Amino acid sequence: MQTKNVVEHRVQKGVYLVDGQLATLNAAPGKRVHGEQLFKRGGREYREWNPKQxxxxAAIVKGLKTPAIQxxxxxxxxxxxxxxxxxxxxDIARVVYCVEFSARAARDLLRVCSQxxxxxxxxxxxxxxxxxxDVGEVDVVFEDVADPEQARILKENARFLRKGGLALLAVKAACIDSSKPPKKMFERSQKRIGGLI
Ligand SMILES: C[S@@+](CC[C@H](N)C(=O)[O-])C[C@H]1O[C@@H](n2cnc3c(N)ncnc32)[C@H](O)[C@@H]1O
Structure with a gap:
């Protein structure tokens, strides 16, 4: 469905540009999670998704070539x-299993999940x-943890991936080795993942 000033992203289904701002369709209408703007258009509610946060x-805005999530x-x-x-x-996917080990963060996470x-x-x-x-088989593993062993963690969790599934890693270069140029850390992670999965 196309509504005035709402355009679906050309690669990632379920992501929209609303008045030029990246947004998803709010699965919990009326509820905000992180102080984001809500936009009502054509009887639907969209939530601003800030690529700076x-x-x-950011990966979608930067031109992800294949859809990350269906x-x-x-x-x-x-x-x-x-x-x-x-x-x-x-907002985009069928189910999201959210792993978090910090008790402080988990408190907010539990509130969001309850909605x-x-x-x-x-x-x-x-x-x-x-x-x-007991999570069972998944289509996508997305990792965004701050740990020097990020690549190994991805490998450990790849056991859940279905055949042909997708693993995505947000590499925190400074967390691996802050004395080295980020580019080197990205290359190192890429090599490690290549050899791991
Ligand atoms: C950069 S933040 C994630 C931000 C989040 N992905 C977002 O975009 O809203 C990294 C999170 O990973 C969590 N974390 C780090 N190591 C972890 C581990 N081994 N297991 C579970 N959570 C971990 C931290 O507690 C922190 O909340």
């Missing part, structure tokens, strides 16, 4: 924090996927 949104996707999200980006994933039927909180350590082994 969300790496996944409307039918089951997503395992590692490092969900307070649920800000994960809530946008929940969204397809968002499942898992208060656990992503380095120990055995703790949430």
């Amino acid at each position: 969300s790496k996944l949104a 409307p039918t996707s089951i997503v395992l999200y590692l490092g969900a924090a307070n649920g800000a980006t994960a809530s946008h994933v929940s 969204r039927e397809n968002m499942v909180p898992i208060v656990a350590d992503a380095r120990k996927p055995g703790e949430y082994g």
